[in-house]
Amino acid sequence: MAAHHAPRLPQARRWLEQAGATLDPHLPIAVALSGGADSTALLLALAERHPRIEAWHVDHGWHADSAAQAAWLARRCRRWGIPLRTVRLCSLPPTNREAAARQARYAAFAGMAAQSGIDRLALAHQRDDQAETVCLRLLQGAGVRGCTAMRPVRRRDGLILLRPLLAQPAAELRRALRARAIDWLEDPSNHDLTLRRNRIRHRLFPAIDRATEPGYATALFLRWQRQAARLQRAIERQAEAIPLRREPDGASVSWRQWRAAARPIRAAVLQRLAQAVCGAGVCLGRRHIRQIEAWRAEGGRGGLDLSRSRLIHAGDRLILRLKGGMEATR
Structure with a gap:
């Protein structure tokens, strides 16, 4: 096994058990590492059981500190004994920036997969992200399929994308890191209210919670996601006939x-x-x-x-x- 020196998170075993049988520890895996709390928690959780693990970081170059943050991640991964691959993106268009960044990011991941021979990539989307995605899809006019939101496993550009943390609240991931005195990077773009997802997170969901009860917005959209998933499975069964x-x-x-x-x-x-x-x-x-x-x-x-x-x-x-x-x- 590789000599990882990463801190252990006591909650990691439970997180991964809830993710099911999609995480075979005998196969190499990469983690998309932004340096934020979610991806840091995922990297530590997987490092405990995967002898061959890498971190893949995409530097979008969106703010002046992005290169310094990439260097900070490189030092951290070196200290933890986890190989890190980094790609810096060229300039992105000013309009539809999120979609352009997502496309460029997955192209970068595909390149890192070709270099490393690793085709399984773990993404740190968690429970709150899933609820926001359902809300975002509804606002975009999505139907049943779109409201199934993010799947635990899917394929894209030759990669097997795994999302082991979809059942975990963001607050729990942060509590686990704080308990071990592990810090993380805060992305300034997460508070950019020109982005619709951020308006959902910082304005719409808090307003729904104030009008109902704490956590109601997240629970509501996750309930819709589960209903959409059941309907979509029924639709797919009939389509396969x-x-x-x-x-x-x-x-x-x-x-x-x-x-x-x-x-x-x-x-x-x-x-x-x-x-x-x-x-x-x-x-x-x-x-x-x-x-x-x-x-x-x-x-x-x-x-x-x-x-x-x-x-x-x-x-x-x-x-x-x-x-x-x-x-x-x-």
């Missing part, structure tokens, strides 16, 4: 079965086709789903161009094919 057939250059389902299904089932079938053809983790957006529904209502004549693929109605088959020259990741 429509057989998917591999084609030489794509995948297809029965046009008749798909056309007759309820709209949520049709959308789930389309997502299955997209992942089969374009790769795990690919998701059709609402704009594409609306386009496909309009095309279906008109009889599905001809074909329909999507971002990376083309949808075709041929005989009794609904076929999704990649556009010329693009290869799927299967």
Whole structure:
């Protein structure tokens, strides 16, 4: 086993037991480390049981101290005996900054995975983050699938993303660190009220709690998340009852079965086709789903161009094919 010198957190075993069987200690793992309380707690929890663990830090360069903070993390990880990889992002666009940063961050993680040979990445999203995500998705007009929010395990860009702390309140993670006198970095952007998530966290949820009782907002949106997850599982079961057939250059389902299904089932079938053809983790957006529904209502004549693929109605088959020259990741 690697010689980790990291402090131990007594609560770590319980946290990881609640995460289930997704954390095989015999496999190498990386932790996305911002230096905040959540990712620090996750790194320490996993370091106790994983002989091969790395920390991956992405420096967004959003504030003047970001390079100094990256250096501080490097010293801490050295002291704890945990390898650290750091990538500094180039300038991000001033508009839609969160989405651009997220895309660039996952591209950086994919690069670190290629360098290290580690394909399992643990993310420190916790219970409060999950509730905020559900609220954010509802405000964006998401349906059932969107309100399932963050899943404990998913694939993206060749990575297996694990979220072991989704059942843990942020306050408990901070209490565990304080009990061991372990400090963490505070990201100034967490208090930037131009970001919608921060307005939810610092304004909307406290207002709901004041009007009801402490913790009500988080509990409310997590209840909606659980209901959405149950509904989504039922939808996916019905979607899987429509057989998917591999084609030489794509995948297809029965046009008749798909056309007759309820709209949520049709959308789930389309997502299955997209992942089969374009790769795990690919998701059709609402704009594409609306386009496909309009095309279906008109009889599905001809074909329909999507971002990376083309949808075709041929005989009794609904076929999704990649556009010329693009290869799927299967």
